[in-house]
Structure formats: C-alpha cells, structure tokens
Amino acid sequence: MKVGIINVTGYAGVELARLLRNHPEAEIVSVTGRSAVGGKLGDVFPHLSNIDLVIEPELGKSVDVAFSALPQVASAEAVVPLVRGGVKVVDISADFRLHDPVEYETWYKSVHPAPGLLEESVYGLTELNRDDVASANLVANPGCYPTGALLALAPLASQGLMQPEVVIDSKSGVSGAGRGFSLLTHYSEVNENVQAYGLDGHRHLPEITQELGRLMPDAEPKVTFVPHLIPMTRGIFSACYVRPKDGALVSGGKATARLMDLYRDFYADDSFVKVATSPPATKQTWGNNDCLVYPVADERAGCLVLLSCIDNLVKGAAGQAIQNMNLMFGLPESAGLEGLAVYP
Amino acid sequence: MKVGIINVTGYAGVELARLLRNHPEAEIVSVTGRSAVGGKLGDVFPHLSNIDLVIEPELGKSVDVAFSALPQVASAEAVVPLVRGGVKVVDISADFRLHDPVEYETWYKSVHPAPGLLEESVYGLTELNRDDVASANLVANPGCYPTGALLALAPLASQGLMQPEVVIDSKSGVSGAGRGFSLLTHYSEVNENVQAYGLDGHRHLPEITQELGRLMPDAEPKVTFVPHLIPMTRGIFSACYVRPKDGALVSGGKATARLMDLYRDFYADDSFVKVATSPPATKQTWGNNDCLVYPVADERAGCLVLLSCIDNLVKGAAGQAIQNMNLMFGLPESAGLEGLAVYP
Amino acid sequence: MKVGIINVTGYAGVELARLLRNHPEAEIVSVTGRSAVGGKLGDVFPHLSNIDLVIEPELGKSVDVAFSALPQVASAEAVVPLVRGGVKVVDISADFRLHDPVEYETWYKSVHPAPGLLEESVYGLTELNRDDVASANLVANPGCYPTGALLALAPLASQGLMQPEVVIDSKSGVSGAGRGFSLLTHYSEVNENVQAYGLDGHRHLPEITQELGRLMPDAEPKVTFVPHLIPMTRGIFSACYVRPKDGALVSGGKATARLMDLYRDFYADDSFVKVATSPPATKQTWGNNDCLVYPVADERAGCLVLLSCIDNLVKGAAGQAIQNMNLMFGLPESAGLEGLAVYP
C-alpha cells in the first residue's frame, strides 16, 4: 500500500511518518511540505533519518492513500483532486468535520472550499462510526479534544442517560498548538503555568456539539467547553460533568460500579478504548493510540464525572488517522499501532 | 513583633520564612522542625542562609505570634498551649477549618484534638472574613483549593445569583502535595502527565461546602470538586461552573461584561484579589499573594464559568497566613507581601 | 524464545516489558517483583495492560533468557543459579561490569557476591564488544552514563588520538535515579532546577575508566566525570572534552570535518550509533535505541568536544540489553528495537 503524507513538517505529519514507518502493510512513498522543500526528511527531522525521502512540493508518486496534515481550507483544496482521482484520503484538518457549510463558515471565517464533498465525507471517530469509515473514500479525522470528550460521553449519551447540559474541562499539552510560533507555544510563557483559552468559543465546540447531537438525537446538547493549556508536550485529559436523566444513576452507594459496567459493555469490542481500573493519567497513553476512560458517580452532589486520557498526536490525530486507514483498506484495525505507551 | 514558625521544614514553613524575612514589622525569632533539628536553617535550606537561626525541637523564645505548619492533629496539639498562653496563632493545618467536630472526624479519620477551641477559631479567608480575623486569637488558615474556589464564587454566591449545584475543576502544581514522598510527588511519574485524584472525596470538599453554605445561607450547595495534578511546582487554577438563578445573567450578548462589573464591585477594596482584564494564568501570581479572578458567561450553553489563579504556597498558604497576622495586629494588610510575581 | 524479567517493577524492568512486548522472536513468560507481588502487571502499570501476566516472587517458568533489573548485590545473587543452570542472562545491574572485585568493593561497599562469574561475564557495550557478546552466557549491561560517554570517545581513544585527561560533563533526566524516593526524584525539588551530584566520585566513573583503558591500552586515562540532574524524565547528554595527541587534529580550519569523517568511518556498520549531521538533542532519541554522536573541534582553544545523546532507559538500559540478547541468540541486532524516537 503506497502512502503519501501532505505537509509532513507539522507535528501531525511527523507523527504519521513515525507510525507508518513500522506499519506492516504501508509504505511511505511521498511526503510534501510547505517549508523545507528539497531537504532530506532525516536532515530536517533527525528522528526520521531511517526514512529515506526528500520533502517535495507536491505528492510525487501515485499513492493508494493520502493523509493531509495541512491547515483547514488549504487541506480541502489539496484533497479534492485526490478524491476525484480515486485516491482514498484521511484529512486531519477540520475541513470535513462539520456537515453544515454555514456552521463551517461561522467558525472558520471562510466559505467552505469544497462543499460538494461534505456529503460523502465520514466523521472518523473510529469507535463510534466504524462501518461508515470502512466504506468511505474521504474520512474527516476528528479534532483532538472531540476525540477524548466524545469517547468519555458516548456510553451515556447514546443510551439517553444524561441531561443535555454538559461541561467539558480539558487540559492539553502544548503540541496541540502545533509547531508554529506564538506566546502559547513559547517555553518561558507556558512552563510553570496553566491557563484557560478559547473562552469565547473554541473551534472544537461545534464539532463536539454536532456529534453529541447524533449520539443523543432526542435532545439538544448544551455544551460548555473550556480547554486549558498545561506545561507538558503531549496528552489531553478531559473531565466531563453531566447530570443523569435518571437519578438512580447516582444513588445507592454503588453508582460508580454500575457506571463502570455500562462503560465496559459499551467498549467491550474496542481494543483501543480501555475502561481504566484506577484513575487514569495521560502518561499511560504517551505515544500510543489508546484512549483511557473512567466514569465516576459523585453521589453527594448528584453529578457524573467522565474522565478520558489520550495522546493528542496519536489517538487525537495521526494514530486515529491510521486506524481509519486500516479500516478503509480492510486491514486489522490495530495494524501499525501496536506500540505500547512510553512510560515514564 | 516576635514570630515563631512551627515546622519550618515543610514547604509552607520555608515559604513563611522567606516572606517574613523581609516583613517590616516582624522578626522570626524561633523555628522548629520535625526533621533536621539542631541544624542551621541556612544549611538545610540554602536559600534561607540570610536567616541566622537553628532549627529547634520546640519554640524556644517568647513569641507574640506563632504560625503552625504542622500536619493536622499534631498542629492542634501544638497550638492549644500557645493559645491558652496568650500567643496569637495562625494555624495552616486543617484542624480548625471545619466547625463541626463530627465532620472533622469523618474526613480526617481522627477525633478532633481540641474541640474546645473550635468556637473561637476564625476561618481566615481574609477577604470574606476580614472583621472576624482582625479580632481573632486563633485563625484557621484556609486550604489552598478552597481559597481559589471560594474567591471565584463569592460574588455570585453571596448575592444569591447562582444555583446550588457547583462543579469545581482545579489544577494544582505539585508543591501542594508537600515535601513528603509518594508517586504523586515523584518527578518521573508526574512530569509530562496530568491526572485527577481524590475522586472519592478530597478533604477540601467539606471546607468548600461549609464556606459556600455561609455565603448562600438560603441554599444547600452541592459541590462536585475534582482536583488535578499537573506538571508544575506552584499554582492552582480553578474553573468553577454554575448555572445562574436568573437566566438574564447569561443572555443578551453582554453577560460577561455585566459579570465583570459585578466582580469588580465586589472586590473593589481588596488589594490582593484582582479581576483580570484578560484570561489569567497562574504564572501571573508566581511567588506573590495575588488571586486573579475572571468571570465568563457562556451564553450558548447557559453556564457561568468562574476562573481563579493563585500561588498555592502564598495566597494558598503562607502569604494569606501573613495577611491574617497583619490584620490581627492592626498592621497594613499588605505589609511584607508587596513583592510582585516572578515572571516568567 | 521464552524470556523472564527479574524485578519488572523498576523503570528498567517496565521498559524491558514495553520493548519485548513487540519483539518478533521473544515472548515474556514470567516477571518478578520485589513489590506488588501477586498483582496483575497491567493493574500496577496500566500501559502494560496488553501483557497478561501476574507479578511473581520468583521466575516461574523455564526461560531461555533472563534479564535482571535488580539492584547490585541482589542481582548477582539472583543471577548465579540461572547462569549455572544454563539460562543466558543479561544483568542490568552493576554487578558484573567491573572486572576487579577489589575495585567493586571500593565503589559498592560490598564484597562481590559472585567473583567466580566475573571472568566469563562480558561487558555489553554492544558496538565495542560485539563478538564477545555474541558468545557470552552472562552479559553485564553497561551503565547509562558510560554508554553515552564511551560511544562519544571510542573513535578517538581506540586510535590513540587523544591525551589521557578527559572531562565528561553529563546531563541526565530523572528516570536514571529510578522509581525510588529521595529529594533527587522529588518533583518540586527537581523541576526548574539543575544541579551536579556525585562530586566525590560517581559509581560510573570506574566503569568509564576501565573501558577507556581497554580502548587506549598505552595510556592511563584520567577521567573527571561530573553528572548533572536536569528537569526532564528521559535522556542523557554527554559533553566530553579532550586534548588531541596530535595538534594537527585541531588546526587548519577543517578540523571538525576531519573529525566527522573519522567518526563516520568508525560507526559505518553500526545501525544504532549515528553521527549526527547537526548538533544533536536527546529528544531525537526519546524512547528508542539510538545513540547520536557529534564531534566538534574547537580550534581556538585546541580542544576536542565530543557530544552524545541517548535515552537512558533504552540504549542506556533496556534497549541495549535486548540488543545484546539478540546477538547472544543470533538474531538480527535490531529485532524488536525498530521503533523510531517519539518526537516531540
């Protein structure tokens, strides 16, 4: 299987390269960049020196599948001719996540560059959409925050067990902000510091609301989403707070155990989503494709607390993209993704 | 004013020493420790080498005021004879925070060691209790989490503007866990990691509930409190989520501005509590006694988000203790606390 | 190939488990611990939950090869019966690194527990000792500092090009200090801090001196070794400073280029030791078995600067141990070690 990576020079791009290098069925044949064009991949990123490729301005060889790690708008533009030409595409940008082009324009301040592809694109939160992904030609890979938050909420939401008001308080490592420069990626500003951002509406909010709405079609979710930047490189920890529809879910002294059963059942067949047996930590997913979920019932206050941990660059980006590719080509879902987390 | 520090060898203790060293009216005359007894303070803690004292087993000279930085139970036992002997005391432990000895026993798994002093002790969240502190002989210095959370919620709670259900999602630096050893203070376990803890009930929860109940006497607060450990040394960032009693508070497009006015009025006379003009960050309080608060109305979801930042060892411990001492002795509240945050 | 890990519960032990899990020819069949005996490996270390084993008090099944990650003395004691029983052993402790039992006693304050095995043990710095490792039954896996320092110096030392006085200034992440508790592993003490330690003689010094002496048999190396602890989890960066024997090596304006050639030739056949094309960084080896070396000639001052980077838990411990195992069993040297560094 010949693979191309569009814009390999960002963090999602290099992570795709790292993971695909050891994929048993895939071979990276072409990588492009918006910077460093003409350079050897291993000179620009020494940890990739085992991959003998030059960074090209455009995908150079015929590929069976392409990953786009471009920013929105540019990504859709690059993807259209590929999809039209029969190449399967996993788009890591936000371009095909929101089904409604009006909503897209509201949040991304740009007319959608390829509204004609919206209908055939599939939202690639693998565990919640496995069948559609398997038959898709264009997968919209989810945002990092939506991945963790939706996996924490899905068992409750899909069974109509929660009220529509949701608070999602997420803590992210800095790599989520990419390799670009700003005070939010400046070491001396971020180290020994924690701050909330996107308080007037983060772009991942409509994505969470859209997918939560699909999971609980009888309700209209009201999501408060507050992402925080914390001083670490990788990892997202999301704490989701909801009230149960049925008070029984938080009473009787064994509510957490019942929740656990519910979650274990829901994810029984998913190798990458694990219901933790003790409170999870992002480091337990460092560098691999796991999502750890952990539900707790706060019986005193009548509140459900749903926790999840992922590596934002793996399950939150490159890893899930490969998981989707595996499905699209009929491979085992975990092919190339079997590395354990690097701990400590 | 002659000052003694009981158990100077923990982080609250050394922070008291650091701050008191430059206090214009106070002189540290005696320090005790449970370890390193007989050692010179400056040999054990080189950053305190300008203070020429030996660590003693017990307070050695007559003091006008004593700070206890012992753990609970031991602290009450040390404090009783001092208070009885006419020494003013600021107790940084949890021993005199909860008014109800039954509640104390429930959370601290020990019979209260000095229930007779509970009535005269004053909860020292200075801004909310200034008059009582000024006339107290025994001040119970608040926990670090309650300090930040209560200052974020007080303007709403005290004016009856919020529903009783509260979610408090706090992120703390590791120094809050003290100088003792555990996997929660082990560098390789904590670095590049974030985790929630205390999910079955953190000891600061009853303290928050008690004081919130005093602020909103007509309601029974239902608090869900989830503390997180993040990879930094100092700082607590708390995000509090509540629903307004009056829907008007989150509608009309200018809700955040109205909230801001409410908060600015409430804290107009408090030099250490500052309503931030942009989303705050813990680093802006690093090493000093400020608490930054920042209210946001999420009009989409009908939720109020109340943020606060403190340095857990200063406003969350040693700094507020000195602020209380200043009030108890009729000094300017900010005496010895005028250092700005160290940034970056 | 059936593999056992003795003392899986330390950092070298869990790293062995992580790497061996995906080894194409090896299967972990038994793991022991000094703590957590009886617990499931995946409950104690959630990132290893894909390995379905219980932590036992002793190696439980017949194994073809055993790794010992016990501390010194205890390790030798555990290893003797295995070696005598025909099990091949890679010992990660210090017990079989120093050939001279008197030297061992001087540095480790204990009579050597198994002097009879010293002769047949082989010092497993793979690249410098490949043939002996291949035929060994007992390999003494090198210390983390010696691995990085010796690989940086070997091309010069083995060709008699340097004076015998060597300064090695190393910077290590905290995981090198293990999972035990001390102020050197306490987060709040180590974060935002750098310090030298072992100034009266680190235990890795005699190991470096011994092996350097083997490389340059006509000289008596005089090594000054100063390790530093820096605030990161993994990685060792060593800067070695030597004077050339022949002044020509640091003159003429192209000295660095000539050094580069020398190093590239020396390591031409080693897949894990890479001569970097730009100044290396430890992060480029994070989680994998590479050692990056980089020589620079300071022509102004007449000094050679030899830099190296490794992951202390991989090339500095578990990875090199597996590399040695591969040689001992005639497998490709890189089997199971093909994962790229996790970056960023």
Place this chain on the structure above:
Amino acid sequence: MKVGIINVTGYAGVELARLLRNHPEAEIVSVTGRSAVGGKLGDVFPHLSNIDLVIEPELGKSVDVAFSALPQVASAEAVVPLVRGGVKVVDISADFRLHDPVEYETWYKSVHPAPGLLEESVYGLTELNRDDVASANLVANPGCYPTGALLALAPLASQGLMQPEVVIDSKSGVSGAGRGFSLLTHYSEVNENVQAYGLDGHRHLPEITQELGRLMPDAEPKVTFVPHLIPMTRGIFSACYVRPKDGALVSGGKATARLMDLYRDFYADDSFVKVATSPPATKQTWGNNDCLVYPVADERAGCLVLLSCIDNLVKGAAGQAIQNMNLMFGLPESAGLEGLAVYP
C-alpha cells in the same frame, strides 16, 4: 531617584520593573517598548499591574538613570544621547562589553555604533570591578554566562593558580533566549530535551576571554565554552574545568577544603556571592541576585571543578544592573535586592 527603562517588554525589561517596583530609593517614571506602545504596562504584563505606567515610544520624563534592555546596536544608539546629556546609564546589551571595536565587529557582524564611548564604559561585573562601577556614567552590564563563569573562576585566575586552558560547560534555562520566537524557545521542541548550541562560537566567549585575561594578565586564556539549553525557565549552572598551575592544589587529600578556604577568603566581603556549603542548585537562586559558587578538587584526575549558579535574569541581567546602579549612586549595594530566592 527617577528611573527609566528602555525596552521594558523583553524579559530583562520586565524583570527590571519587578525589582525596581520595591526599591526604596528608586521610582520608575518612564518605560518604553518596541511593541505594545500606548498600552498600559499592567495590561500587557498583568504581574506588573501595580505599576501605573503607559508604554511609550521614547523615554518621556527627565530621568536620573536609564536602563537599556534593547538588543545590541539599537541599544548603543539609544544610549549615546542619554550619556551625553548627563544621564547615568546601565546598558544590558552587549554593546559596551568588548573594549575592542574590531572584536565587536567580528562577533556582532556590525560596525560598533558608538566607539567613542567604549573608553569610558565600565564592565559591570560588580564584585570584580566595584570601584570603577562606582564612578562610572556608563556601565556595560555583563552577559549572563560570563557572570556565572567569571565568578566561578576569579579566585583561581586572579591569583595565578590555574593553567590557561579552561573548559566551561554551562546549562541555561530558556528565558536566556528572550521572548522572541524560534525553535529554541518553542515549548514542544525544548521540553524533555537538552542540547548544546553555539558550537561554532557563542558571542559570550570573547567577553569571557577578555575578562579572564584581565584577571590573569600573565597568561593567554584558552577558553572552550559550550552552552546548553535545558528545559527550565530560569537559571544558569556553569561547571568550569581547569588544571592547577601548582599540582599541590589537587593533592594530599584535603584539596577541596583548601580550595573552599581560598574561595571564602576571596568573597568574604561580597553579600551576593556565596560559597555554598553543599553542592549548589540553580533553584536556590531563583528570582534573587545571589551567585552560589562551589569549588571541588578532583584529586584522582588532577582537575579542578568550579561550579556556579545564578538566576540568569537577576544576577545575570536585571539584578546586577540594579546592583550597579546602587553603586553608581552611593546607595547600599543590596538596596532593592533583598528578596530571597523563591523555593521550591
């Protein structure tokens, strides 16, 4: 005393503002910036909100003393009219550190902008140049690396006790690279990483060589200087390696004790330079003006190891600048600099 800060918006500038805010004799009356002009200082830097000033394009009021925190070249240009107009100036840039304009041009790739002022400028490493600073109108504040390295070496160098070959291996926090953007200040690139840089000659090298040459006029120092970037915000740790002129200095078993005496005598009258009683750590100087020095004799290898720790933004920049200002105005040297280090 009316003080102006030129370019307050960099890290040296905000640190000057933080420290001067509590100086008993100085009042900041004007601050300039190259960005954020017209903004309130407290809006741009919330930790400075107690200082009620607007950032101006040029120094606005008559000042008695000005600090320039501009980059080189721009700084000299800004400083010339001030000095000519009778304002005392402490220049934190590199412009007046090198006495030889040819050397300046070699290292800074620019003709010196004000060679006429070179003669009257004084190199402000306070402890080594106290008298000249006291009578100066223009002080060139030393670089951060030279400050730590020279204080570590001065007792030996000034008494002719060391050979001229010196290795200086320094480890710096990231704030030394300023508030500008590059991969060397990008969080995800720097965190969990250590790297050497400036291997072809760092600009602080000629400054170290010049001043070392003044201390040991009979020798021609040969300095190898390798700075490293480590994942922390503040602090520089320098390890200097030299050979003694007189072998007696590293023999006899008590060499370290004799060295200690030498250092204690040398710095007996300096309140900010402290000979540590145990191996020092940068955190012990975090936020204050101390320099900790610690000499060790490696008798085995015949080498002297001289260690020093500073906060690069205080003793390495703003703090030493204020120390110099104090001398220039006949104030106590420690005025405004009495805050202890913030620990942990």
